[in-house]
Amino acid sequence: MNNVRLNFHTFAGEVKALDGVTFMVKKGEAIGLVGESGCGKSVTALAIVGLLPENAYLSDGEILFEGQNLRNISQKEMRNIRAHKIAMVFQDPTTFLNPVLTIGEQLEEVFLLTPDRLARVAAAGETFEVLRSVDEECTETDVETGHAQTSSKLSKSRLKKVARALSVDVLKQVRLADPERILRQYPHELSGGMKQRCMIAMALARNPVLFIADEITTALDVTVQAQILELLRELKHELLGSTLLITHDLGVVAELCDRVAVMYAGNIVEIAEVNELFANPLHPYTQGLMRAIPMIGRRLERLETIPGSVPDLIYPPSGCRFHPRCPFAFEKCKVEKPQLSHVRQEHNAACHLYGEKES
Amino acid sequence: MKLWEYILRRMVLLIFVLIGVTLIIFFLSQVLLDPVTLYLTERTREEAIPALIAYYHLNDPWPIRYGVYVWNLLRGDWGYSRSLSQPVFVGLAGRFPATLELTIAATLWALVVGIPFGIISALRNNKLPDHVSRLVALTGVSTPVFWLGLLLQLLFFYYFHLLGLPNLPSNGRLDTTMALVHPVTQITGLLVLDSLITGNFIVTEDALAHLVLPSFALGFVSLGVIMRIMRSSMLEVLRQDYIILARSKGLSERVVIYRHALKNALIPTVTVTGLAVAALLGGAPLTETVFGWPGMGRLAVEGIGRNDAPLIMGFTLIAALILVLVNLAVDIIYAYLDPRIKY
Amino acid sequence: MATRRSSWSALIAELKFTGHLLIQNKVVLTGTMIAAGVLVIAAIGPFIVPPSAAANIETPRRLQPPGSEHWLGTDDYGRDLFKVIILSIRLDVLAMLEIVSAGLFIGVLLGAFSGFIGGKLDEILMRITDIFFSIPALILALAVAAALGRGLNNLVLAIIVVQWPGYTRILRGQVLAEKERLYVDALRGLGIGRFRIIIRHIIPNTIYPVLVQATLDLGGVILTFAGLSFLGFGVSALTPELGRLITAGQTYIFQAPWLVAFPGLTILIMSLAFNLMGDGIRDILDPRLRR
Numbered sequence: 001m002n003n004v005r006l007n008f009h010t011f012a013g014e015v016k017a018l019d020g021v022t023f024m025v026k027k028g029e030a031i032g033l034v035g036e037s038g039c040g041k042s043v044t045a046l047a048i049v050g051l052l053p054e055n056a057y058l059s060d061g062e063i064l065f066e067g068q069n070l071r072n073i074s075q076k077e078m079r080n081i082r083a084h085k086i087a088m089v090f091q092d093p094t095t096f097l098n099p100v101l102t103i104g105e106q107l108e109e110v111f112l113l114t115p116d117r118l119a120r121v122a123a124a125g126e127t128f129e130v131l132r133s134v135d136e137e138c139t140e141t142d143v144e145t146g147h148a149q150t151s152s153k154l155s156k157s158r159l160k161k162v163a164r165a166l167s168v169d170v171l172k173q174v175r176l177a178d179p180e181r182i183l184r185q186y187p188h189e190l191s192g193g194m195k196q197r198c199m200i201a202m203a204l205a206r207n208p209v210l211f212i213a214d215e216i217t218t219a220l221d222v223t224v225q226a227q228i229l230e231l232l233r234e235l236k237h238e239l240l241g242s243t244l245l246i247t248h249d250l251g252v253v254a255e256l257c258d259r260v261a262v263m264y265a266g267n268i269v270e271i272a273e274v275n276e277l278f279a280n281p282l283h284p285y286t287q288g289l290m291r292a293i294p295m296i297g298r299r300l301e302r303l304e305t306i307p308g309s310v311p312d313l314i315y316p317p318s319g320c321r322f323h324p325r326c327p328f329a330f331e332k333c334k335v336e337k338p339q340l341s342h343v344r345q346e347h348n349a350a351c352h353l354y355g356e357k358e359s
Numbered sequence: 360m361k362l363w364e365y366i367l368r369r370m371v372l373l374i375f376v377l378i379g380v381t382l383i384i385f386f387l388s389q390v391l392l393d394p395v396t397l398y399l400t401e402r403t404r405e406e407a408i409p410a411l412i413a414y415y416h417l418n419d420p421w422p423i424r425y426g427v428y429v430w431n432l433l434r435g436d437w438g439y440s441r442s443l444s445q446p447v448f449v450g451l452a453g454r455f456p457a458t459l460e461l462t463i464a465a466t467l468w469a470l471v472v473g474i475p476f477g478i479i480s481a482l483r484n485n486k487l488p489d490h491v492s493r494l495v496a497l498t499g500v501s502t503p504v505f506w507l508g509l510l511l512q513l514l515f516f517y518y519f520h521l522l523g524l525p526n527l528p529s530n531g532r533l534d535t536t537m538a539l540v541h542p543v544t545q546i547t548g549l550l551v552l553d554s555l556i557t558g559n560f561i562v563t564e565d566a567l568a569h570l571v572l573p574s575f576a577l578g579f580v581s582l583g584v585i586m587r588i589m590r591s592s593m594l595e596v597l598r599q600d601y602i603i604l605a606r607s608k609g610l611s612e613r614v615v616i617y618r619h620a621l622k623n624a625l626i627p628t629v630t631v632t633g634l635a636v637a638a639l640l641g642g643a644p645l646t647e648t649v650f651g652w653p654g655m656g657r658l659a660v661e662g663i664g665r666n667d668a669p670l671i672m673g674f675t676l677i678a679a680l681i682l683v684l685v686n687l688a689v690d691i692i693y694a695y696l697d698p699r700i701k702y
Numbered sequence: 703m704a705t706r707r708s709s710w711s712a713l714i715a716e717l718k719f720t721g722h723l724l725i726q727n728k729v730v731l732t733g734t735m736i737a738a739g740v741l742v743i744a745a746i747g748p749f750i751v752p753p754s755a756a757a758n759i760e761t762p763r764r765l766q767p768p769g770s771e772h773w774l775g776t777d778d779y780g781r782d783l784f785k786v787i788i789l790s791i792r793l794d795v796l797a798m799l800e801i802v803s804a805g806l807f808i809g810v811l812l813g814a815f816s817g818f819i820g821g822k823l824d825e826i827l828m829r830i831t832d833i834f835f836s837i838p839a840l841i842l843a844l845a846v847a848a849a850l851g852r853g854l855n856n857l858v859l860a861i862i863v864v865q866w867p868g869y870t871r872i873l874r875g876q877v878l879a880e881k882e883r884l885y886v887d888a889l890r891g892l893g894i895g896r897f898r899i900i901i902r903h904i905i906p907n908t909i910y911p912v913l914v915q916a917t918l919d920l921g922g923v924i925l926t927f928a929g930l931s932f933l934g935f936g937v938s939a940l941t942p943e944l945g946r947l948i949t950a951g952q953t954y955i956f957q958a959p960w961l962v963a964f965p966g967l968t969i970l971i972m973s974l975a976f977n978l979m980g981d982g983i984r985d986i987l988d989p990r991l992r993r
Contacts, residue, residue, distance in 0.1 A: 051603055051606055079609045079610070079611060080609065082606075082608060082609030083610075084609070088607045090600065090603070090604060090607075092600065095600040095601065097601055097604070098605065099601070099697075099698070100622045100696065100698060101618075101619070109608065109618075186698040188699050199604070202604075376832055376836050377836075379836075380833055380837060382833075388849065392849055497977060497981075498974070500921065500973075500977055501925075501970055501973035502925075502970050502973075503929060503948075503969050503970065503973075506962065506969065507966075509948070513956070513963075517955075638839075640841065641838035641841055644841070645840075645932065648933065649952075660933050660934075671845055672849075682836055682837065683836050
């Protein structure tokens with residue numbers, strides 16, 4: 001994302017949710033996007049997949065994916081990308097699954113959106129492994145024109161059978177027992193953890209280039225959270241492309257991510273490789289976050305809070321949006337907004353404390 | 360519990376409600392009015408009355424009277440209608456298909472027009488179709504159905520005729536000569552259906568023509584209500600999180616609406632349909648009177664003019680029976696649509 | 703919510719506030735104004751139009767179309783339709799108000815006591831309301847009216863019978879929630895009798911949704927009343943009443959359509975106005991109903 005500015009029209013005023021967000025997800029990496037509630041993390045993800053509510057509009061910036069600017073493409077192309085390339089898992093599996101459709105129906109429809117893949121899989125054996133290798137071989141052009149080509153070779157019922165078999169298999173991949181039974185069940189018959197695995201399965205089904213997880217553990221019990229994280233860790237190595245992991249929990253980030261971006265009030269204030277960030281938090285906000293959570297290996301100190309509260313995004317503070325709460329703020333902070341700049345190796349921060357060297 | 364067990368359980372409850380209904384009607388017809396009148400025919404002689412009283416246990420304490428009353432209801436003895444010179448049950452049964460046809464047609468108007476327009480209103484929220492539907496609904500709920508019927512007759516029958524346009528008939532179910540020239544074999548009693556089955560298409564056309572105006576007038580009120588409820592539940596559903604997930608899968612908007620949203624949105628609509636049918640049944644006497652439709656409602660109304668209380672009570676009982684059955688059907692459909700209902 | 707001496711004073715204050723809000727929405731405002739106009743006409747009707755206008759029969763003037771002398775034409779008896787309609791409004795409005803207020807009164811009392819005291823009484827009452835809901839409203843009113851006999855009072859009574867169960871249900875539901883509140887225990891602890899608690903505290907705190915429903919019902923009651931009048935219940939033939947005017951006009955519908963059109967239009971406007979007003983009240987009060 002390059003310099004993305006996103007606003008919401010509301011009755012109360014213009015909510016300046018994203019104020020020049022810039023970051024990059026590298027191929028094959030897992031990057032975490034951390035911040036408090038309301039800092040704009042979910043909105044960033046929704047902007048990428050184009051699922052923003054009606055009153056939102058991008059006033060500036062571009063979202064580049066595989067060479068294309070997602071702002072400029074047609075609805076149809078965007079849907080294509082959602083079906084093949086970018087998959088998102090959401091926070092609350094209870095509200096995000098359709099209560100009147102079975103898990104099977106909701107899972108199979110994902111597969112059925114890509115009949116060309118199914119056709120190839122049908123020939124080679126109907127497991128998820130095969131699907132994965134099919135996808136690896138698959139080229140760009142196939143995806144765009146693929147619908148007409150190979151799908152006509154398979155009948156509808158055959159496609160459904162393949163989709164069914166793949167669904168069973170992908171549920172096994174997310175470590176669910178008795179997948180045939182689950183396919184027949186409705187969401188309300190499953191536990192929170194199971195539902196979340198199903199949602200993850202729906203994302204896996206696409207073997208996406210970009211997998212976005214928006215606070216996927218927040219709505220779950222702590223023990224179940226741990227199980228899902230465990231699952232993600234296993235999957236990370238095997239199957240997923242790049243991952244964008246959105247969370248407010250630094251612990252999750254520490255476990256799963258290669259790089260981390262810290263967000264505050266619509267800005268990325270710091271990006272670094274994960275160990276580096278924990279070792280040397282540069283931005284005062286990040287430092288505040290670190291102090292606010294207990295960590296093994298630190299002396300038992302008082303947990304500190306960051307004074308003040310999250311700013312009103314209709315009338316955000318001038319200059320650096322963090323300056324009212326920053327212990328190190330000086331004159332320049334009120335006036336000029338700091339840009340993300342290179343401070344250390346693979347570690348950028350947006351703060352006037354560190355001068356303005358280009359990253 | 361399986362679905363049929365649920366149905367069974369609901370039917371038991373249904374029986375209790377019906378018992379209650381019979382109690383009310385019993386009260387009205389046997390306590391407020393002179394009980395003997397229920398069973399008197401025009402040929403009953405003075406001397407025969409004491410025997411009548413004894414037969415129906417009319418002098419016994421009311422629990423026994425009630426028991427006898429219900430027993431007779433079940434046997435088909437719903438009293439005697441002097442204005443018809445027929446037993447009440449026979450008179451009503453004869454007219455039952457006509458009312459059924461009218462009510463079904465009215466319900467079809469309400470659903471077939473109301474549901475799609477409700478969906479459109481939701482999709483074009485706050486634009487022209489939405490405002491139109493709001494206007495229609497509000498007007499529908501405020502319009503006296505008998506007046507609407509009369510106006511429709513005026514316009515589509517009289518003025519169209521004057522203007523030389525093909526007009527819709529305003530009276531009865533068929534042209535008077537039709538029954539003679541093209542007799543219809545009655546299978547279900549629903550003329551449109553029967554004539555279709557027997558291939559008697561001339562009659563079908565005529566029957567339909569006669570059905571249009573009264574069923575529209577009757578259904579107009581419910582049409583508006585169903586439109587609005589469909590609209591609001593559709594809007595509600597489209598705001599839900601699972602719609603976001605559906606879109607994020609890359610599904611086309613059409614699939615999202617018809618596969619994911621619609622089924623959810625129909626649930627409140629189905630419940631309202633039950634209420635709508637109650638309103639339709641209530642409007643039937645008025646509509647049938649205005650259009651000369653030979654149904655039970657009109658029968659009851661004519662009975663009013665002739666002080667034929669047994670007939671009116673019988674009609675009330677059957678209306679309640681129909682409503683209760685319709686509500687049962689609504690509950691079953693509801694349980695079928697929403698898998699979360701535990702039964 | 704703090705304990706009050708009596709909750710009625712608070713209710714009055716909220717009603718005033720509601721009236722204030724009612725003025726703001728344009729469509730609702732129009733409806734409310736028309737409704738108010740209707741009420742005014744009902745009140746002053748007999749004073750601006752002499753009742754003789756309905757009683758006198760002048761055959762030479764019968765069945766004249768709308769014109770400068772008779773704005774809405776004349777009917778079969780030579781009566782000026784406009785004047786007769788004005789007079790009829792009073793009757794219909796009074797009937798509507800009587801029906802709804804009586805239904806409210808009965809429904810609220812029954813619902814409050816049933817909900818508060820609970821037990822067998824409550825069970826039985828709920829079954830009874832179930833039964834009433836199983837019979838279509840108009841048909842039940844028809845049956846009751848037939849059983850009671852002709853006459854205006856009997857018709858009003860018949861429709862009241864149909865109205866009260868709805869209010870009982872709503873109020874009972876509210877009371878069930880309300881009686882769990884802390885202040886109720888406090889009042890009981892002070893030794894205040896149940897009757898007093900119900901009347902002075904429970905009812906004013908729970909009556910809101912029922913009042914909203916009642917205003918929504920006004921339009922519908924007009925239709926039911928007019929409909930049954932049309933069928934022959936209620937008033938006698940010459941008495942000015944909107945439904946009955948249509949019955950009379952039916953005979954001449956093709957020659958003198960105004961006899962049917964205008965009374966019916968009046969019914970529609972009245973019902974529409976009260977429905978709009980009721981809708982507006984409901985929309986305004988809706989978020990506040992979640993107490």
